[in-house]
Amino acid sequence: MKAHACPVAKKCGGCQLQNLPYDRQLQHKQVRVIRLLGKFHHVSEIIGMEHPFHYRYKVQAAFGTRRGQVISGVYQSSTHNIVPVASCLLENETADAIIGTVRRLTADFGLRPFDDRTMRGFLRHVQVRVGYATGQIMVVLVTARWDFPRGEEFVSALLAAHPAITTVVQNLNDRRTSMVLGERSRVLYGPGSIEDRLGGLIFRLSPGAFYQVNPAQTETLYGVALAFAGLDGSQTVLDAYCGTGTIGLLAAADAKRVIGVELNADAVEDARENARRNGILNAVFYQGDAGDFLRAAAGAGERVDVLLMDPPRAGAGRDFLDAVCDMKPPKVVYVSCNPVTQARDLAVLTRGGYKVRRIQPVDMFPHTDHVETVCLLSRQ
Numbered sequence: 001m002k003a004h005a006c007p008v009a010k011k012c013g014g015c016q017l018q019n020l021p022y023d024r025q026l027q028h029k030q031v032r033v034i035r036l037l038g039k040f041h042h043v044s045e046i047i048g049m050e051h052p053f054h055y056r057y058k059v060q061a062a063f064g065t066r067r068g069q070v071i072s073g074v075y076q077s078s079t080h081n082i083v084p085v086a087s088c089l090l091e092n093e094t095a096d097a098i099i100g101t102v103r104r105l106t107a108d109f110g111l112r113p114f115d116d117r118t119m120r121g122f123l124r125h126v127q128v129r130v131g132y133a134t135g136q137i138m139v140v141l142v143t144a145r146w147d148f149p150r151g152e153e154f155v156s157a158l159l160a161a162h163p164a165i166t167t168v169v170q171n172l173n174d175r176r177t178s179m180v181l182g183e184r185s186r187v188l189y190g191p192g193s194i195e196d197r198l199g200g201l202i203f204r205l206s207p208g209a210f211y212q213v214n215p216a217q218t219e220t221l222y223g224v225a226l227a228f229a230g231l232d233g234s235q236t237v238l239d240a241y242c243g244t245g246t247i248g249l250l251a252a253a254d255a256k257r258v259i260g261v262e263l264n265a266d267a268v269e270d271a272r273e274n275a276r277r278n279g280i281l282n283a284v285f286y287q288g289d290a291g292d293f294l295r296a297a298a299g300a301g302e303r304v305d306v307l308l309m310d311p312p313r314a315g316a317g318r319d320f321l322d323a324v325c326d327m328k329p330p331k332v333v334y335v336s337c338n339p340v341t342q343a344r345d346l347a348v349l350t351r352g353g354y355k356v357r358r359i360q361p362v363d364m365f366p367h368t369d370h371v372e373t374v375c376l377l378s379r380q
């Protein structure tokens, strides 16, 4: 990217590396991963993207008012100020256009954007998710109350402007929180979820369920994880922090059995539905805390050959890691979006009898300083 190609780069702060040419960004991330994880093993060369723009297929914008105008964009870090964003170099362009239309319609329909200082107003956020392979589009209107004046007309106008939208959902978020989505949703149009295809399988995605934001690079990431798992059809695989079951279901064809565990109930339902839709009979999914689940499984004498784990940015809980060291699965494949917490967790696992055998960084988030890493560990 050219220096300051984006007019709001400074205020938005989302693209920390956009002043660097892409190859230098990759170098920068490589050095960072070596600094954090290099003590455990040699770090393979980071896998970058061929076209590192408009890769985000999940886009969200906060809504607000400035000088009487409806604005949408991102919160300036640690403030209540919304930085208006008209188009973004990282985001899917159709999603951006849809958010622009919602902005116009909000003004046309006289709906009041939410103000998080006074906790008044209606529309808080809009989230758009585009299926990379299917082109299906879900629009989630996050509102501070259920009552949606002229809601049907609003949705009709939105669909008329963007006939490619396949479903519209209203989500209620009436709490003082920086989280985008609240817990309850209702469908305004279409099936209430979208599908995407990945690695030859079809996945249903509900509004609250986690799905990688960069689907182009996700196949690469999962390809690395599965190559590290080295499955031959004989293994029992545990997919911990499994989201909608993506990694585990892709592993199922080469595994004897797949067990998934995930905290988010919507994601677990998606995972079960995804197993059904793909005719996968050797995968089961449980809802719950991964640490509790693993401790119970270890206590019950369950045997796992390969543990796939993909925790959120905070990393795995200490109880989870202790349970891994008790259960001693011969192989652990640890996918992480935060090398700082991964380094901390690898230290626990190596003290517990594991050795790191491979480290592969993958660039899932070009122009930002985030980096994804996949580590293979096995028993010493």
Ligand code: SAH
Residues within 6 Å of the ligand: 209, 210, 211, 212, 240, 241, 242, 243, 244, 245, 246, 247, 261, 262, 263, 264, 267, 288, 289, 290, 291, 310, 311, 312
């Ligand atoms: N492997 C999936 C999801 C990874 S994101 C994918 O690639 O799509 C991390 C997931 O961990 C999220 O779905 C989140 O809901 C889940 N999670 C967070 N805390 C958890 C916990 N304590 N136990 C189980 N799952 C948890």
